[in-house]
Amino acid sequence: MNRTPCAASCPIGRARFLRSSALGALAGIVGSGLFADPAFAQSVGSIVPTRSHGSVLTYALPAKEGALIDAGNGVILARVRNAVYALSTICPHRAVTRLEWLPDAREFHCPKHDAHFQPDGELIDGRPDRAMDRYAVHRAGQSLVVDTAAVFQQDAAQDAWSRAVVTVA
Numbered sequence: 001m002n003r004t005p006c007a008a009s010c011p012i013g014r015a016r017f018l019r020s021s022a023l024g025a026l027a028g029i030v031g032s033g034l035f036a037d038p039a040f041a042q043s044v045g046s047i048v049p050t051r052s053h054g055s056v057l058t059y060a061l062p063a064k065e066g067a068l069i070d071a072g073n074g075v076i077l078a079r080v081r082n083a084v085y086a087l088s089t090i091c092p093h094r095a096v097t098r099l100e101w102l103p104d105a106r107e108f109h110c111p112k113h114d115a116h117f118q119p120d121g122e123l124i125d126g127r128p129d130r131a132m133d134r135y136a137v138h139r140a141g142q143s144l145v146v147d148t149a150a151v152f153q154q155d156a157a158q159d160a161w162s163r164a165v166v167t168v169a
């Protein structure tokens with residue numbers, strides 16, 4: 001698990017650092033990248049697959065940064081700049097609690113034990129010992145194909161977890 005402190009280099013880590021330092025109000029002035037981009041916080045909504053075949057779900061490719069949640073299938077599509085991830089909605093700590101999105105902090109949050117995760121699923125802090133689980137995902141034209149039967153845990157399948165991303169232009 002990557003717990004490298006990144007308050008000065010990671011956009012979301014920096015956001016959390018600034019918030020905890022009561023400097024968040026200056027973010028739009030001094031920040032850059034995701035933290036300074038209000039589009040991410042505003043772009044959170046729900047999504048349903050355009051097609052489903054067993055565990056394989058097809059979605060429209062997210063056109064902009066943000067999180068789209070398919071609550072019925074337990075899938076979050078998170079686009080962070082040019083990377084799209086298919087994340088599980090279930091907290092990796094107890095595997096029963098559903099995560100929620102905190103638009104102001106731009107984090108996923110577990111209400112059970114107050115854990116926080118970056119938009120790409122990386123653990124920020126809390127009781128879990130790994131990041132949010134990622135589903136296998138690939139691009140098919142303007143669609144995103146997610147296999148919910150292929151779920152990767154960061155600590156058990158580090159390589160597969162890291163590769164579970166689609167890059168978009």
Ligand code: FES
Nearest residue numbers: 091093094110113
């Ligand atoms: S169930 Fe999510 S942090 Fe414990």
